[in-house]
Ligand SMILES: Cc1cc2nc3c(=O)[nH]c(=O)nc-3n(C[C@H](O)[C@H](O)[C@H](O)COP(=O)(O)OP(=O)(O)OC[C@H]3O[C@@H](n4cnc5c(N)ncnc54)[C@H](O)[C@@H]3O)c2cc1C
């Protein structure tokens with residue numbers, strides 16, 4: 001069978017691209033995943049979703065993604081909540097930073113606002129506000145369950161005829177300057193277009209084709225407590241350390257913070273992470289030291305030089321597309337990236353002008369994008 | 377006669393019927409079943425149900441149990457109070 005589109009990678013990006021391709025009427029879409037769905041970065045992520053960024057590209061695309069999260073959650077029953085993001089400042093200098101961010105958000109129509117300690121206590125009863133100097137709230141932000149999102153997009157796309165093959169793609173086949181399929185452990189699959197959505201590993205797939213993807217595998221750690229009743233609704237961020245914490249739909253608290261790390265394909269577990277994340281969050285969540293830590297893991301951010309994704313046609317090879325480099329935000333962008341890539345494959349152009357700024361060409365042309373607030 | 381509901385995972389209340397439905401949906405490996413059904417995600421961390429699930433899958437799929445490697449258990453193995461990590465392993 002000759003496929004219309006082969007998608008390499010079964011993380012949030014791959015399943016979302018497949019879903020939106022099927023929705024556009026593509027009938028022969030094949031997704032290749034070498035392990036299990038979500039096994040790359042997606043099932044290691046915190047599930048946070050926001051449009052409160054400080055670049056036009058991120059804000060415009062994420063506003064659309066949030067609309068789509070709402071629609072997908074209604075249509076497919078994906079666990080998703082607009083429960084907000086709350087940035088916590090314990091120092092005057094952090095409050096000043098929040099004011100700068102907020103004015104950019106408001107300028108672009110994302111209505112973040114400062115909230116009083118009383119309101120903070122309502123939305124986050126388990127938080128100690130005694131150190132609070134200021135708090136910025138983003139009511140449009142929220143969270144979704146990564147497991148539920150991937151599985152339901154998979155089920156819905158499968159229902160619409162997308163085929164999933166659990167095989168590793170060893171090679172993208174190119175002939176006469178155009179992609180013509182892939183070679184996997186199961187043989188050769190011909191295709192009219194190939195979309196590489198293989199996370200940090202996209203680099204290895206594109207390298208043999210002479211395409212160099214400026215994406216580094218940056219280790220990021222997360223830890224999970226046991227389940228509790230309602231503790232706090234929004235995803236909370238300690239501005240001083242950049243640490244974040246979110247209460248999952250099942251009641252676990254999932255926490256992350258940056259520690260000094262070098263890019264690594266096989267990152268290891270680090271006690272320094274657990275130590276730092278518990279120390280930071282114990283200041284805001286005084287009960288945390290006596291809570292049990294159930295699980296701890298490390299995954300990747302797929303990081304580009306300007307912390308923005310690489311989307312769309314590869315350029316040097318026809319009918320070859322890529323979607324990665326999300327630099328810590330690939331889960332939340334899944335829906336909009338699916339929609340944009342489906343548009344690119346179907347019509348040769350993205351749906352949104354801002355997406356066109358994010359192609360691989362910007363690195364060759366030195367037109368990098370400015371982002372002032374990369375958090376967590 | 378309706379098949380008897382038989383419990384695989386006590387902590388999360390997952391039955392063999394749930395497992396069968398997930399198999400039909402194409403979730404055929406332990407990692408995916410865990411996340412689709414929450415089997416093995418309860419307080420006992422799968423100590424009781426994962427061995428049962430492996431032997432059930434082995435029969436259903438006709439695959440030897442050793443080919444259905446148990447899901448990677450993420451550290452810590454036992455729930456550990458967060459305070460034990462305060463002040464250890466600091467590197468800056
Ligand atoms: C601790 C942590 C917290 C995070 N928190 C958030 C958050 O709150 N919000 C947010 O938006 N983002 C967050 N992220 C980032 C997010 O997880 C990623 O950006 C996102 O999951 C990327 O999805 P993806 O589908 O592009 O890649 P992946 O999920 O990595 O999927 C790529 C898939 O391709 C497969 N693959 C690779 N090579 C091949 C091959 N040759 N053949 C077949 N298959 C192949 C892999 O097995 C993998 O399943 C977090 C990340 C981490 C590590």
Ligand code: FES
Nearest residue numbers: 385387418420425
């Ligand atoms: S019996 Fe399944 S997690 Fe405890």
